[in-house]
Amino acid sequence: MPHWTALVAEKKQRQLKSIPQEWLVTPPPPSTLDVTGFPESCGLLNAREIEITNTSVDVLLKRLASAEWTAVDVTTAFSKRAIVAHQLVNCLTEIFIDPALARAAELDDYLKKTGKVVGPLHGLPISLKDQLCIKGLETTMGYVSWIGQYAEKNAVLVDVLIECGAVPFVRTNIPQTLMWPESFNSVFGRTTNPHNVSLTSGGSSGGEGALIALKGSPLGVGSDIGGSVRIPSAFCGIYGLRPSYGRVPYCGARNSLEGQDSILSVFGPMTNSLSGLKVFMKAVVNSKPWLKDPLAVRKKWDEDEYELADHGSGKDLCFAIMWDDGVVVPHPPIRRSLEITKAALQKAGHKVVDWKPIKHKLLGEVTRDIWNAGSAEDYMITTSVTGEPIIATMELDHADTTAASFRPQNGGITAYQLWQVQKLRQNIRKEYMDHWNATASETGTGRAVDAIICPAAPYAAPPHGKNRYTNYTTVWNALDYPATIFPVTTVDPTLDARDEKDPPHRFYDQFDQDVYEMYDPEKFKNAPVCLQLVGRTLEEEAVIKMTEIVDAALAAAK
Amino acid sequence: MPHWTALVAEKKQRQLKSIPQEWLVTPPPPSTLDVTGFPESCGLLNAREIEITNTSVDVLLKRLASAEWTAVDVTTAFSKRAIVAHQLVNCLTEIFIDPALARAAELDDYLKKTGKVVGPLHGLPISLKDQLCIKGLETTMGYVSWIGQYAEKNAVLVDVLIECGAVPFVRTNIPQTLMWPESFNSVFGRTTNPHNVSLTSGGSSGGEGALIALKGSPLGVGSDIGGSVRIPSAFCGIYGLRPSYGRVPYCGARNSLEGQDSILSVFGPMTNSLSGLKVFMKAVVNSKPWLKDPLAVRKKWDEDEYELADHGSGKDLCFAIMWDDGVVVPHPPIRRSLEITKAALQKAGHKVVDWKPIKHKLLGEVTRDIWNAGSAEDYMITTSVTGEPIIATMELDHADTTAASFRPQNGGITAYQLWQVQKLRQNIRKEYMDHWNATASETGTGRAVDAIICPAAPYAAPPHGKNRYTNYTTVWNALDYPATIFPVTTVDPTLDARDEKDPPHRFYDQFDQDVYEMYDPEKFKNAPVCLQLVGRTLEEEAVIKMTEIVDAALAAAK
Known part of the structure; x- marks a missing residue:
């Protein structure tokens, strides 16, 4: 070969x-970003x-x-x-x-x-x-x-x-x-x-x-x-x-x-x-x-669910905004996009409350443990056919192969150990569901929160190799909640200046601080800022409709 | 403790x-069976x-x-x-x-x-x-x-x-x-x-x-x-x-x-x-x-599916009978119950064809491999609290602990190995689905076979400790097909005599022969004989209705 x-x-x-x-x-010259x-x-x-x-x-x-x-x-x-x-x-x-x-x-x-x-x-x-x-x-x-x-x-x-x-x-x-x-x-x-x-x-x-x-x-x-x-x-x-x-x-x-x-x-x-x-x-x-x-x-497309039959026909929705996930606080442009969205929804007559995340860090760890139960062997066996290297960094200069690696750190676990992690994950799924159901007492709609709005990442698109934290999306995979992405704004160095009295908050830990330190509005200039809307398992119809409602509210508020 | x-x-x-x-x-004396x-x-x-x-x-x-x-x-x-x-x-x-x-x-x-x-x-x-x-x-x-x-x-x-x-x-x-x-x-x-x-x-x-x-x-x-x-x-x-x-x-x-x-x-x-x-x-x-x-x-009860909207409204159903699974041939009473059911369905105006099983043996092996990936540890850890023995036979005299054990034969496998078995199983699920879909060419209804009718076991209730073969049910778990059980008849030593020119068929292997040798109409006397009706994943509504149709046909034919 x-x-x-x-x-x-x-x-x-x-x-x-x-x-x-x-x-x-x-193509345009390389200086054209x-x-x-x-x-x-x-x-x-x-x-x-x-x-x-x-x-x-x-x-x-x-x-x-x-x-x-x-x-x-x-x-x-x-x-x-x-x-x-x-x-x-x-x-x-x-x-x-x-x-x-x-x-x-x-x-x-x-x-x-x-x-x-x-x-x-x-x-x-x-x-x-x-x-x-x-x-x-x-x-x-x-x-x-x-x-x-x-x-x-x-x-x-x-x-x-x-x-x-x-x-x-x-x-x-x-x-x-x-x-x-x-x-x-x-x-x-x-x-x-x-x-x-x-x-x-x-x-x-x-x-x-x-x-x-x-x-x-x-x-x-x-x-x-x-x-x-x-x-x-x-x-x-x-x-x-x-x-x-x-x-x-x-x-x-x-x-x-x-x-x-x-x-x-x-x-x-x-x-x-x-x-x-x-x-x-x-x-x-x-x-x-x-x-x-x-x-x-086997679940047909349900136009009634799209018309929000399970959400008061969409007349008086209650959205919950998750400002941060308790692990990594988002950069200023993300915060601003959440504020824009909150104002637009309120202006459109919807209710907005805060979402309290529970166990997001643990959910992320459990998810990685499940994937890494056998991923090292999977990658090794696949690449061994030609001896191509397993890529360990996506930095331009391939310098930093240690930080934020999305590669398994060990060789895998037994099936029984995997089952224990999977059991823990199922328990958290139930806990999260109960947590969501319990919001019915605070929405004033008689229903639990209709959808969660949250960041898709703690930042807009970062420089190559620097996308280190995926838990803003991964938790919803672990919970199997459908989620959409919709655009809100773009990074604007004037509006999204780095707070020079930084940090504006107490960091959760060193990783949180590292992510914050990465922020430089000039570096992220022009990057789109989008948010995520999250609904309940197999509720794609309602999630799409609610995204349309949010999108229309954002357009109307502009 | x-x-x-x-x-x-x-x-x-x-x-x-x-x-x-x-x-x-x-209670009645022990001689009352x-x-x-x-x-x-x-x-x-x-x-x-x-x-x-x-x-x-x-x-x-x-x-x-x-x-x-x-x-x-x-x-x-x-x-x-x-x-x-x-x-x-x-x-x-x-x-x-x-x-x-x-x-x-x-x-x-x-x-x-x-x-x-x-x-x-x-x-x-x-x-x-x-x-x-x-x-x-x-x-x-x-x-x-x-x-x-x-x-x-x-x-x-x-x-x-x-x-x-x-x-x-x-x-x-x-x-x-x-x-x-x-x-x-x-x-x-x-x-x-x-x-x-x-x-x-x-x-x-x-x-x-x-x-x-x-x-x-x-x-x-x-x-x-x-x-x-x-x-x-x-x-x-x-x-x-x-x-x-x-x-x-x-x-x-x-x-x-x-x-x-x-x-x-x-x-x-x-x-x-x-x-x-x-x-x-x-x-x-x-x-x-x-x-x-x-x-x-998230799938509502669907009354249209119960009324067989996906099965020509139940007017002209085509059932497929699986006479044996290609691994173990059923005892005479089971065969007779299939014949009774076939005749009753034809009398009721439904079509009956033969079901050709594919890969049932492999499906059973794959299923056991998935369960046993971690079951030895599961049982050991659970029982170790009190030191209670792990039961290895259900015979009355506890004599035979080797044959037909439903206990794992080894200590488990790695997560990666488990994934490989699970992958094989998913491939067989697709193959089986295609196999079912392909029956559309032989039913004459324009649809694939509406349901499969088959034994629930190769025998009626056997003596204690002798239930050795579960694949007539287990394959449908591996495929995630819903299935009902309905009564047809009881073992009748006159009607279900053991064929003295036994066997009436060529045995698939020694295990098949062992199961056949176990048959003695006097021993199984009075045991109920039921059959199984199998439909497609998440089609509980239709499976229940079709069972009602079969049950009514059996009653009408009596």
């Missing part, structure tokens, strides 16, 4: 060949293509259904913009635009002949995280060792999306192992943040985050085991949803830690358009995934 | 004291009490709701019969009739004052497997080491049932560890089969099976991780349901192998009345258990 670097070189050559050569552009304007100024896209790629998912679907825009036109426009995006932030892995255009042409034919759409996603280009197998393509998931492994069939979700009329056209970048909240691997390299390329796009669905922020895709599929949809959504300033276990089919996709049955990775939508969340979830759930994936939950 | 036998003696004294002394009877007639002939129950205890669940609930019968009357009648049953087959563990009668009196008061029932189970006595904690009572689960551990609160399901108006009054016997398909432990001893006390009642919910067969309870709750609701239901000749994971709340109950998140134990109803299955499931699901138990699935 050739040295692993030779395998990478060969794979990269093939990737380059998969890019239409006439779409290669001269914010590249979000480049796709529209570079000259590759015509005015109509710019219009198409700036259109929201619901409107795109309407214009596709009415044949105002053809699927070929829409797929071409997003493909061009995706290729430009890739040249800016290195967000793509597999690129398969020709088959996508062929599929788009079929869809156009079908609509022309029958007057009907194929399904609810007719003609919509969809990007996919580099786990979602497509027949005939490799799924390397950033492992050199998996180069050359061609899928014999589609992942169930890919089949579902195609049946719904979607047009997969590119796959997107991730970190090696997926278990890191940034996106760097030895095969495809690093994805950067389009709002400021010196910052991370987040991870593990960082390629999706960056691509969608540049409008190179109207909607993409990420996966989330500890925040991997939400962190890049938040860092890149887009919408995202982490559904509950089993709401979206996972079967037939590649993954890390396979066979780990406890804290599961889930697929969820990432999109520029809030409408994309409902469109995606409704289409996927209505396809009856439980007949295609044994782990998919 | 006293020797464990002293702890048992003391516990048994307390159990004896919990029995109303005036309800002690003189069939004791099912004794409760009505022993003289303890008056005619009305006999009538009450012979009444089906739906009628009981109607008469309770109309105050024709008081909750006190009904609870008294079943309590008396339960105590008689206990003296016949040793089926009870905790006995708490006084608090039950006090609760019944409250319910009567409430109905008298308000004219309303408390809930859908108003006044219905319900027996509970010895895992379901009740505040103030011990939950030993047959472990000497757990004697003296008093529950501080009710299990979630107990709360739900009480809110629904049910009256818990006794708990029922199990095997030590729960992981054995018979019911014997060092604290409470052995439960026998009321149809023939030389046979096992099955397990692990064997106390429930025996109690309900003697009509000492109209409805009970068992648990099922590999057949523990279905095996005793089948051996004792009653109805039972193993729901999918999370349909019935488990939180707050005691269990074996806690923290094992993969192949989960579930609670399900066991009853003399087919109506009891729907009554129980609808009441529990309508209580929104997902707000009380983090693992309970």
